[in-house]
Amino acid sequence: MSTQPEEHTMKHHKRPFAGYQAKTFLWQVSADGKIGTITLNRPERKNPLTFDSYAELRDLFRSLVYATDVKVVVVTGAGGNFCSGGDVHEIIGPLTKMSMPELLDFTRMTGDLVKAMRACPQPIVAAVDGVCAGAGAMVALASDMRLGTPAARTAFLFTRVGLAGADMGACTLLPRMIGQGRASELLYTGRAMTAEEGANWGFFNALHDSEKLLEAAQTLAAQLAAGPTFAHGVTKKLLHQEWNMGVDEAIEAEAEAQAICMQTRDFHRAYEAFVAKQKPVFQGN
Numbered sequence: 001m002s003t004q005p006e007e008h009t010m011k012h013h014k015r016p017f018a019g020y021q022a023k024t025f026l027w028q029v030s031a032d033g034k035i036g037t038i039t040l041n042r043p044e045r046k047n048p049l050t051f052d053s054y055a056e057l058r059d060l061f062r063s064l065v066y067a068t069d070v071k072v073v074v075v076t077g078a079g080g081n082f083c084s085g086g087d088v089h090e091i092i093g094p095l096t097k098m099s100m101p102e103l104l105d106f107t108r109m110t111g112d113l114v115k116a117m118r119a120c121p122q123p124i125v126a127a128v129d130g131v132c133a134g135a136g137a138m139v140a141l142a143s144d145m146r147l148g149t150p151a152a153r154t155a156f157l158f159t160r161v162g163l164a165g166a167d168m169g170a171c172t173l174l175p176r177m178i179g180q181g182r183a184s185e186l187l188y189t190g191r192a193m194t195a196e197e198g199a200n201w202g203f204f205n206a207l208h209d210s211e212k213l214l215e216a217a218q219t220l221a222a223q224l225a226a227g228p229t230f231a232h233g234v235t236k237k238l239l240h241q242e243w244n245m246g247v248d249e250a251i252e253a254e255a256e257a258q259a260i261c262m263q264t265r266d267f268h269r270a271y272e273a274f275v276a277k278q279k280p281v282f283q284g285n
Contacts, residue, residue, distance in 0.1 A: 085134025
């Protein structure tokens with residue numbers, strides 16, 4: 001029997017995701033392995049979510065913390081629409097027959113998708129065309145950046161099916177994105193936010209023609225993927241965590257985080273490239 005102690009390192013948990021086989025949506029990884037694209041792919045129904053797709057999306061985002069290849073995630077929808085929300089027949093109907101504990105299991109699972117998206121270190125870019133409603137609007141909102149088209153219609157329509165606007169974190173995420181008054185109107189009325197409103201209010205980072213949307217999202221993703229990956233993960237974490245901090249605590253958290261980033265090779269690469277009058281080539285470590 002060996003007397004050598006077993007090695008337990010994080011490397012044993014890390015793995016590439018280029019070969020991930022999605023069951024409820026399309027998953028493609030770019031040739032360089034850095035950009036993973038999720039395409040919600042039920043275009044005949046405007047890409048609604050099901051119990052299974054909710055769970056698979058949650059599990060994928062949660063496991064991406066271990067990815068050795070994917071640096072950025074793009075989320076889009078097939079057929080000119082983003083996502084119409086929870087499937088009326090496959091989700092809404094069954095929900096009307098469930099007990100309260102079963103309903104709570106479901107609502108916690110949907111909220112868990114948003115938690116997983118915010119917790120995964122990769123920046124997420126949503127490419128939003130056409131219908132973006134209900135849970136689909138929340139997936140877009142939970143992303144780090146959103147690109148839209150003039151045809152994008154984003155509706156937090158929970159009230160239109162007799163439910164509260166408080167769903168999957170809408171009442172905390174949306175006011176921070178577009179302001180309390182605007183968010184209140186959308187969550188009370190359930191009306192669709194136009195693309196122009198979305199751009200003016202800061203929901204969309206930019207608008208593009210439909211035929212150029214995915215290309216623009218992939219270009220943005222490639223720009224992010226070429227950056228300092230570890231540092232991007234720190235930025236994402238602090239953008240999320242500092243909502244619950246006072247100013248002094250936030251400044252201290254950033255001091256500690258930046259000191260950690262200063263120990264990465266990418267920081268040294270940037271300095272060495274500057275001295276050599278070259279553009280830095282970041283490697284994510």
